Amino acid sequence: MTAAKQTILKILAEIRPEADYGASSDFVADGLLDSTDIVSLVASLDETYGISIAGTDILPEHFQNAETIATLLGKYGVGS
Amino acid sequence: MIVNLVEYLETTGQQLPDELAVLAGDRQMTFAEWRMASRQLGVRILQRAPTEANRPIAVVLPKGVDALVAFLGVLYSGHFYVPLDGSSPASRLEKIFADLQPMCVVTAAPLVERLTAAGCDPSQLLLIDEACAVGPDDEPALTERYRSTIDTDPCYIKYTSGSTGDPKGVVLPHRAVVDYIECAQDMYQLNQDDVIANQAPFTFDVSVQDIYLSLKSGATLLLVPEQHFVFPANLITLLTEQRVTFFCWVPSVLVNVCNLDLLRDVETSLRWVTVLGEVMPTKPFKYWAEHCPQATLVNTYGPTEAAVASTYYVWQRPIDDGQPIPIGHPYRNSSIFLLDENEQLAGPGAVGEICIRGSSLALGYWNANESTRNAFTGNPGQTHYPETVYRTGDLGHFNEFGELMFVGRRDTQIKHQGYRIELGEIDVAAAAVAGVQQACVVYDHQRRQIVLFYSAASELNAAEWRKTLAESLPAYMLPKAFHRLDEFPLSAHGKLDRKRLMAELDSV
Numbered sequence: 001m002t003a004a005k006q007t008i009l010k011i012l013a014e015i016r017p018e019a020d021y022g023a024s025s026d027f028v029a030d031g032l033l034d035s036t037d038i039v040s041l042v043a044s045l046d047e048t049y050g051i052s053i054a055g056t057d058i059l060p061e062h063f064q065n066a067e068t069i070a071t072l073l074g075k076y077g078v079g080s
Numbered sequence: 081m082i083v084n085l086v087e088y089l090e091t092t093g094q095q096l097p098d099e100l101a102v103l104a105g106d107r108q109m110t111f112a113e114w115r116m117a118s119r120q121l122g123v124r125i126l127q128r129a130p131t132e133a134n135r136p137i138a139v140v141l142p143k144g145v146d147a148l149v150a151f152l153g154v155l156y157s158g159h160f161y162v163p164l165d166g167s168s169p170a171s172r173l174e175k176i177f178a179d180l181q182p183m184c185v186v187t188a189a190p191l192v193e194r195l196t197a198a199g200c201d202p203s204q205l206l207l208i209d210e211a212c213a214v215g216p217d218d219e220p221a222l223t224e225r226y227r228s229t230i231d232t233d234p235c236y237i238k239y240t241s242g243s244t245g246d247p248k249g250v251v252l253p254h255r256a257v258v259d260y261i262e263c264a265q266d267m268y269q270l271n272q273d274d275v276i277a278n279q280a281p282f283t284f285d286v287s288v289q290d291i292y293l294s295l296k297s298g299a300t301l302l303l304v305p306e307q308h309f310v311f312p313a314n315l316i317t318l319l320t321e322q323r324v325t326f327f328c329w330v331p332s333v334l335v336n337v338c339n340l341d342l343l344r345d346v347e348t349s350l351r352w353v354t355v356l357g358e359v360m361p362t363k364p365f366k367y368w369a370e371h372c373p374q375a376t377l378v379n380t381y382g383p384t385e386a387a388v389a390s391t392y393y394v395w396q397r398p399i400d401d402g403q404p405i406p407i408g409h410p411y412r413n414s415s416i417f418l419l420d421e422n423e424q425l426a427g428p429g430a431v432g433e434i435c436i437r438g439s440s441l442a443l444g445y446w447n448a449n450e451s452t453r454n455a456f457t458g459n460p461g462q463t464h465y466p467e468t469v470y471r472t473g474d475l476g477h478f479n480e481f482g483e484l485m486f487v488g489r490r491d492t493q494i495k496h497q498g499y500r501i502e503l504g505e506i507d508v509a510a511a512a513v514a515g516v517q518q519a520c521v522v523y524d525h526q527r528r529q530i531v532l533f534y535s536a537a538s539e540l541n542a543a544e545w546r547k548t549l550a551e552s553l554p555a556y557m558l559p560k561a562f563h564r565l566d567e568f569p570l571s572a573h574g575k576l577d578r579k580r581l582m583a584e585l586d587s588v
Contacts, residue, residue, distance in 0.1 A: 018542055018543030031555075054340075055340025
């Protein structure tokens with residue numbers, strides 16, 4: 001597992017510790033994350049990596065799972 | 081003069097038959113189609129129970145065209161509808177069904193198993209998409225039935241969180257909703273060129289405004305997919321693509337859009353930006369005002385116990401970021417006064433409990449006479465004839481402009497993500513968990529989350545707590561943080577001291 005994905009899963013576990021992220025390929029569709037969780041996730045990613053994810057990038061396809069979130073982070077220069 | 085809500089669909093369905101009434105994902109419906117489908121459902125209900133009238137009928141359907149058909153279909157049949165969330169825990173649905181004793185339940189095939197698990201008799205279920213044979217006598221019987229509905233008959237029940245652990249049903253009469261919709265339409269002046277973007281679940285009374293303003297005015301009702309509120313960039317795209325002109329949303333949506341700066345370089349078609357359901361922070365409201373200069377912004381306020389909204393404030397003068405936005409003045413169907421702790425009218429500028437009088441009031445709570453008597457009391461200022469007022473439990477004061485300002489709650493009710501929650505309902509559910517000795521929730525306003533304090537012989541982890549509580553509470557009521565205490569702080573009277581628990585939040 002890449003370092004970025006590990007960090008993402010760690011942040012997600014802090015937001016919703018009871019969710020089984022490994023068993024899901026779409027966190028929002030599967031009910032693991034809601035709107036406030038996405039807000040918390042983006043804030044944590046911004047703080048962890050010193051970036052500022054644009055509101056226009058907060059789209060379903062970028063937040064489906066750890067893989068897609070890591071790909072989004074790559075757009076902001078965060079290495080995998 | 082409009083007497084009951086069916087008349088809106090009867091009128092608009094015949095005057096604007098081909099106008100688009102509802103747009104919901106890949107489904108849409110004209111006003112004529114809505115009228116026809118609802119009348120057919122009304123006939124089915126009449127055929128089921130030809131001599132009964134004025135009974136509650138539960139509607140358990142996802143937000144969409146079918147639910148809207150069902151609401152009006154129930155009204156056509158001379159009964160009143162009770163929208164329920166099919167994703168609620170089975171035990172919560174069971175409590176509501178036991179309280180409500182519905183005449184029948186309008187639903188869809190995928191929900192049958194869940195409803196029978198919640199105690200519904202299969203013979204009570206009426207599937208929305210089943211065909212109906214309409215005979216020559218059915219239409220006149222239906223017309224006679226809905227025309228006999230008077231304005232004080234119930235039109236719907238909305239279930240809200242109950243402090244004792246059981247949800248309570250607020251019963252609204254046709255008169256309250258009709259009077260509010262007439263006030264709202266006088267203000268907003270919508271027509272068939274308008275598009276109303278609905279956000280509120282159908283279990284919230286904000287949705288009542290969306291539905292009946294559409295029926296009154298001929299505006300299109302756009303049901304915004306729930307996921308767009310999780311990913312608001314798509315929400316703004318939809319807003320512009322569908323040329324939305326009016327919405328009434330919970331403030332946290334506007335806050336989110338502001339924080340993400342999603343209106344930058346966007347031109348909307350909005351004529352009205354209105355909010356209801358929570359305190360609206362000033363800075364995001366100003367952001368929307370700056371980015372939608374052609375729109376009028378309105379902050380509204382009102383409990384479920386009075387149809388939709390009771391007061392409004394039209395954004396006019398500059399307000400500093402740190403200053404609250406007024407909740408303004410009552411609509412013409414309501415009157416507001418403030419009672420101090422001595423049950424007297426609060427003095428000028430003094431804080432008092434917001435009390436509402438007027439035609440917007442609910443009839444009371446379903447099957448809860450004592451709660452109804454406590455909340456819907458006589459007007460202490462009126463001794464010459466009996467007058468009912470609703471005591472909101474909200475505190476407010478009038479500012480120097482005579483505008484009502486919201487101050488806070490008198491008790492432990494909170495608003496979280498727009499949902500009204502009695503913390504006591506969560507306390508009861510948590511205390512019932514095996515091994516728990518005592519439980520108390522508080523609301524962390526800073527982090528905007530529900531926090532549970534508990535004492536137990538052994539620690540339960542967050543995952544276990546949420547999984548267990550999800551069996552009896554809806555998702556929006558589940559605490560986010562859990563803290564085990566050796567002992568609970570008590571007040572001088574020996575009662576659990578919630579304020580000291582709030583202070584504990586800073587140390588955990």
